[in-house]
Amino acid sequence: MTHHPKERNGGLNRRDFLLRSAMAASAVTGAGGLLAACSSSTTPEQEAATTVVGSTGEVEAELLGPGGLPLARPDKRVELPLWEDPIESGLEPETGGTFTVFNYPDYFYKKLLNEFGKEYGVKVQYTPFDNISSGIQRLASGAVEPDVMEMTPDNLDLAVAGQLIKPINLDYVPNLAKNVWPELVSPFYDVGSHYTVPYTCYATGIAWRNDHVSEDIAAMAQPWDIFWEAEAYAGKTALLSEERETIGMALLRKGHPDINTEDPALIDQAVADLKELYEICNVKIGDLQYQTIPEGRAYLNQAWSGDMIAAYIYYLPKGTPASVLSFWKAEKGQVPVQNDCFSICKTTKKPVLAHHFLNFMLDNGVSYENFVDFNGYQPPINEIDPPALIEEGIVPEHLANCVLTNDDFGPDSLQYMTLTQAGHALWQNGYSDFIAGGS
Amino acid sequence: MYRRWLWPGFALPGIVWLIVLFLVPFYTVLAVALGTVDPILFQAVPIWNPLEWNVGWLNEVIQRLGPGGNLTDVALRTLQYVAIALGLSLLIGYPVAYYIARLAGRTKALLLILVIAPLWINYLMRMLAWVNLLATDGYVNRFLTFTHVLSEPRDWLGGRPSTVILALVYGYLPFLILPLFASLDRIDQSHLEASRDLGASRFSTFLHVTLPLSKPGILGGAVLIALPMFGDYYTPNIVSEAPTTSMIGNQIDFYFHGGPQPTIGAAITVVLSAFLTLIMGYYLWTIHRATREARAS
Numbered sequence: 001m002t003h004h005p006k007e008r009n010g011g012l013n014r015r016d017f018l019l020r021s022a023m024a025a026s027a028v029t030g031a032g033g034l035l036a037a038c039s040s041s042t043t044p045e046q047e048a049a050t051t052v053v054g055s056t057g058e059v060e061a062e063l064l065g066p067g068g069l070p071l072a073r074p075d076k077r078v079e080l081p082l083w084e085d086p087i088e089s090g091l092e093p094e095t096g097g098t099f100t101v102f103n104y105p106d107y108f109y110k111k112l113l114n115e116f117g118k119e120y121g122v123k124v125q126y127t128p129f130d131n132i133s134s135g136i137q138r139l140a141s142g143a144v145e146p147d148v149m150e151m152t153p154d155n156l157d158l159a160v161a162g163q164l165i166k167p168i169n170l171d172y173v174p175n176l177a178k179n180v181w182p183e184l185v186s187p188f189y190d191v192g193s194h195y196t197v198p199y200t201c202y203a204t205g206i207a208w209r210n211d212h213v214s215e216d217i218a219a220m221a222q223p224w225d226i227f228w229e230a231e232a233y234a235g236k237t238a239l240l241s242e243e244r245e246t247i248g249m250a251l252l253r254k255g256h257p258d259i260n261t262e263d264p265a266l267i268d269q270a271v272a273d274l275k276e277l278y279e280i281c282n283v284k285i286g287d288l289q290y291q292t293i294p295e296g297r298a299y300l301n302q303a304w305s306g307d308m309i310a311a312y313i314y315y316l317p318k319g320t321p322a323s324v325l326s327f328w329k330a331e332k333g334q335v336p337v338q339n340d341c342f343s344i345c346k347t348t349k350k351p352v353l354a355h356h357f358l359n360f361m362l363d364n365g366v367s368y369e370n371f372v373d374f375n376g377y378q379p380p381i382n383e384i385d386p387p388a389l390i391e392e393g394i395v396p397e398h399l400a401n402c403v404l405t406n407d408d409f410g411p412d413s414l415q416y417m418t419l420t421q422a423g424h425a426l427w428q429n430g431y432s433d434f435i436a437g438g439s
Numbered sequence: 440m441y442r443r444w445l446w447p448g449f450a451l452p453g454i455v456w457l458i459v460l461f462l463v464p465f466y467t468v469l470a471v472a473l474g475t476v477d478p479i480l481f482q483a484v485p486i487w488n489p490l491e492w493n494v495g496w497l498n499e500v501i502q503r504l505g506p507g508g509n510l511t512d513v514a515l516r517t518l519q520y521v522a523i524a525l526g527l528s529l530l531i532g533y534p535v536a537y538y539i540a541r542l543a544g545r546t547k548a549l550l551l552i553l554v555i556a557p558l559w560i561n562y563l564m565r566m567l568a569w570v571n572l573l574a575t576d577g578y579v580n581r582f583l584t585f586t587h588v589l590s591e592p593r594d595w596l597g598g599r600p601s602t603v604i605l606a607l608v609y610g611y612l613p614f615l616i617l618p619l620f621a622s623l624d625r626i627d628q629s630h631l632e633a634s635r636d637l638g639a640s641r642f643s644t645f646l647h648v649t650l651p652l653s654k655p656g657i658l659g660g661a662v663l664i665a666l667p668m669f670g671d672y673y674t675p676n677i678v679s680e681a682p683t684t685s686m687i688g689n690q691i692d693f694y695f696h697g698g699p700q701p702t703i704g705a706a707i708t709v710v711l712s713a714f715l716t717l718i719m720g721y722y723l724w725t726i727h728r729a730t731r732e733a734r735a736s
Contacts, residue, residue: 425699429700435685436512
């Protein structure tokens with residue numbers, strides 16, 4: 001008989017967890033002290049990372065995220081505290097009933113989910129959420145009780161501090177070490193992969209229809225400037241409907257690489273720059289670029305790398321050649337990259353099976369099929385060889401820059417990460433100002 | 440005793456309905472707007488006791504909606520869109536309701552069904568259908584260019600205020616026609632005949648008898664469609680997607696959709712509700728006055 005992890009001895013409730021974290025943090029300065037309250041070990045990087053340097057170059061006090069957790073950055077690794085022990089090794093997966101996957105709509109191949117359900121004798125239910133923030137809110141409110149859910153690194157602290165996701169016993173997930181890119185086996189935001197395994201990865205850039213857009217965007221000194229020169233594409237130009245991506249893009253355009261800044265002056269300037277786009281091109285916002293660009297409903301769009309692969313595989317109308325699709329992304333260190341993850345929810349009634357699901361998801365064959373036959377977003381799997389994708393015609397040669405490699409990640413990469421509550425509010429109010437549309 | 444409570448008892452379901460589906464949710468929104476936020480999960484923590492209410496969020500929203508605030512323009516734009524959409528709806532809806540009520544004869548029931556028919560399809564589905572119809576190569580452009588109304592296809596979905604306003608009119612028009620029809624249908628024919636017998640022309644009879652008597656219907660229909668229009672956010676999302684055509688409902692949706700300030704979404708809702716209460720109050724006062732005058736005459 002298996003025990004639900006919540007029933008195990010030694011677990012902390014949220015109040016205890018925060019109290020012990022705070023006490024330890026007050027006893028020992030910085031992340032190392034905080035983690036000492038809850039975790040068995042810290043890495044040298046974590047112990048060294050007691051200060052952060054802000055966008056102004058000045059040394060600032062360490063910024064803390066939800067629950068007082070230290071904020072991870074690509075160059076600042078954080079091992080998250082365990083709020084309870086992971087399940088024991090060697091348990092048999094639960095069978096029967098329903099297994100619920102909580103994820104973005106249409107972001108996991110139903111056929112593969114059914115195969116998983118068939119293998120373990122469960123009915124797999126797919127429950128979608130609008131975005132990760134609202135998904136976490138629904139989980140926290142008890143409105144849903146999923147077994148596993150999609151997670152993003154910038155929301156991970158919140159989910160851990162709120163004890164919404166459970167620690168993972170990696171003995172059940174051998175495919176993580178075996179198949180996944182080294183940079184993401186024990187990523188900077190979750191050293192030791194205590195709560196997440198990676199699912200997909202992507203970079204943010206510009207997608208356009210080169211049969212409508214005459215500029216050679218990739219050859220521009222600052223390609224992001226194209227949005228500020230898009231008078232000819234008014235009504236056909238759009239930015240991602242994501243506050244971090246949109247404001248972050250305006251920061252990068254002006255040469256500010258700290259896309260996790262909490263400097264109000266920088267955010268205000270970025271928002272002011274974005275508001276110029278009303279007059280220039282009556283810019284739109286949305287996340288359907290994988291469909292609107294191939295269909296010609298949009299000509300120029302801020303986009304994720306996976307969008308153009310999905311556009312090529314699924315949305316390009318018959319008779320429209322793939323050569324009309326173009327994508328640009330900046331060089332490493334200037335391009336925002338991100339990876340989605342999966343976590344086990346605290347609400348799971350099938351914790352062992354949930355571990356098996358994570359392992360199933362990282363299987364070479366499963367992840368490849370999910371990528372090329374369904375969602376177009378690349379999994380960070382060693383066996384998926386970028387040149388082979390092009391040779392096999394899965395990705396057209398001129399969209400080769402949509403494919404990422406392990407080298408795109410690392411300490412010198414840019415990744416949108418968790419902000420402090422005040423910083424998050426600053427970005428949110430800035431974006432509110434932008435979408436209000438001006439006079 | 441039994442008889443004393445029998446007839447008032449029929450109001451009980453309505454009262455329960457009002458409490459459960461209006462007063463409790465509204466008080467919850469108020470408690471959220473005047474509450475706090477969980478610092479970890481960013482969930483709204485309502486404060487139920489009015490003595491402990493935190494007015495900080497509400498003050499911030501009022502400032503942002505006030506002169507020079509960054510939400511002033513979106514609030515004024517919403518007011519403008521709703522006013523124009525309401526005017527257009529009345530221009531279209533009144534003649535339709537008038538025809539059905541007074542001139543349709545045997546086809547009255549059929550026409551009413553046709554007015555209601557679009558409501559059998561989900562609002563979002565109808566709007567999404569319009570996205571296809573209004574596409575550059577959609578049927579609307581094809582028809583307008585074929586008939587030479589337009590020389591070239593128009594980018595209806597390129598973030599145009601006119602498209603948002605027309606979509607609002609389309610979406611809410613049936614809700615205006617129905618109360619208007621009910622109001623016009625109830626007008627006693629003898630009043631109109633008396634007017635004509637006294638020498639008034641058809642137009643004069645309409646202007647001095649029909650129109651004033653249908654005022655409760657006009658106001659009722661106007662309130663019925665204006666209230667949801669003020670809170671609408673999906674119509675501009677679907678047919679425009681441009682910030683320049685966003686409405687105040689988009690801000691409420693944005694703040695409720697995650698992030699550390701759901702209280703701001705609730706506070707905007709409270710301010711909007713206060714404004715709509717004024718409109719509702721005017722409607723109720725007009726109805727009360729009309730009823731009083733009718734009794735006096």
